[in-house]
Amino acid sequence: MDRSIKIVYFAWVRERLGLEEENIAIGGGVKTISDVLDVLKNRSDTYADIFSDVEKLRFALDQDYGLPASEIGAAQELAIFPPVTGG
Amino acid sequence: MDRSIKIVYFAWVRERLGLEEENIAIGGGVKTISDVLDVLKNRSDTYADIFSDVEKLRFALDQDYGLPASEIGAAQELAIFPPVTGG
């Protein structure tokens, strides 16, 4: 079933997109974080550039860390950001 | 050559002797901390009790740690005390 998911961006991902968050529609075939990335990469060259190298990205589903292969399930929020550098 | 050395006591050694420090005369044959302990043990039963078990004692010659076998050399002050418990 089609639904939408909120995506939030941080650090250089946010800056390069010029966007803090957005809602995107996802079809029933979109099951994993990787699938969401494929949707994003198809949007524009800028998106493709930013989301192609998953090694440089980290993900959280409803504020819990996930991997590209993680199933999004019923998650309402997907966060995409570079490796953290706090502390 | 005969000379005297100052001996300083701490913690339960001091308490059991009822003495913070004393000067004792030592003969030319007294070369090591062990030799000084022998002199002390000969003084009385109390002294013998306190200084017999070297495992329970620690030593410093002119404020540097020494062992029973350490030569006293020209040291002016020998400290005798239990293992330290600061910090």
Add this chain to the structure above:
Amino acid sequence: MIRVEVGPADFDIGAESAKVAGQGGGAISSFVGQVRDDGNLETLELEHYPAMTQKALLEIAETARSKWSLHAITIVHRVGKLTVGDNIVLVVTGSDHREAAIESCSFIMDRLKTVAPFWKKETRIDGKTKWIEERASDVEASEKWNA
């Protein structure tokens, strides 16, 4: 008692340490991270993921409490624009034993660096900006606790 605080406000290490000490135990370990002067840093901006930060810090603290016997844990992490010498992060742990206090403080810092959702952006004196990158040594330090 676990206390986690995230915001722009500075912290008082003396007061935070006293609060932890007041929870019992005779061993209090603290770590303070500040903006380091490297000669041409203008500002350091700290961004975070508000919906996740508190949760991530609480999880780190709970893990520390499960690994060591602790009376109290305090984590304070600042966000926003900071400059050289400013405080960034404070961790205080209290225990009956110094090993537990010191090790847990070290553990929390290692996890903070690699798990808590904060990002640092430098602005140099010449106006150039740069997002700080993850350090391999931080990742290794954090992973050693899983051994």
Add this chain to the structure above:
Amino acid sequence: MIRVEVGPADFDIGAESAKVAGQGGGAISSFVGQVRDDGNLETLELEHYPAMTQKALLEIAETARSKWSLHAITIVHRVGKLTVGDNIVLVVTGSDHREAAIESCSFIMDRLKTVAPFWKKETRIDGKTKWIEERASDVEASEKWNA
């Protein structure tokens, strides 16, 4: 900069930490040891060997400085009659790196426990007194740094 202080006066961890931070570096590690409440402790008396204490603490600090890259080391150790909750000892180390700050702080505490000429005597609520004995775990902790 190495600062060593021994005396009956209490210390201010906030002020001491700030002094160390002022010497540079972005990583400040602190440890505070206090008199622990075990339910029936009246007072803890700390005796020391004045002629040797300063020298022993300076040697510990110098060894730490030779093992890690540090901007500042502060050691404050109280003597005299203390009671439950009172501060006994403070160690603060400052470095560019948290590992150096935390490890050197831990090292200094381990050495303090086994090398610095201090002795603790407890007076219990029932009036009985007892000299604290050396703990094997402290000796092991201190020796591990020689490995």
